[in-house]
Amino acid sequence: SQKIEQNSEALNIQEGKTATLTCNYTNYSPAYLQWYRQDPGRGPVFLLLIRENEKEKRKERLKVTFDTTLKQSLFHITASQPADSATYLCALAESSASKIIFGSGTRLSIRP
């Protein structure tokens, strides 16, 4: 069956360090993968999208990699700040016109 797993239900790291979150999937052939941030009591907010033919994408302190052979995406936040504390969700879509399916999410806490 199809499955999207995000390793580590919760991740606690020191401010200034790089946070690395993992998203693994099985039985999918995604055209692209997205990462979202969700704060308590709010809807997810889109962060980055990476296509199947892209290996890496960056946006300010964020970096996403996408390995379709390993069926894995890594999401990095460099120079992390307490304001980066939130739940981060990966999501897959099998085409540009299809629904997106979410992973289980990783709760990230950055301590001062």
Add this chain to the structure above:
Amino acid sequence: SAVISQKPSRDICQRGTSLTIQCQVDSQVTMMFWYRQQPGQSLTLIATANQGSEATYESGFVIDKFPISRPNLTFSTLTVSNMSPEDSSIYLCSATGTEYGYTFGSGTRLTVV
């Protein structure tokens, strides 16, 4: 990217009643979706709201329980029918984007008593 207004933001309902949640998008969008999020869990897709035709439901969700309307390219409603305490959850609508990802409403926190 599109902005979605979702209402109500929260409600407490009696079991056996129905609640209709509305989502208004500030621009025309191709696709709209409805999700459910149980406390502390990720989002589960309920259905794709299709403009001018019946919604496409995911496994485990049926039209009689979650009727959806999409009368135009900027508006959709989800009704939670004949509610029970198990329906207590956060319900979110979303709309497609392209490079800007999918936009989400702020959610409706539903409590069934």
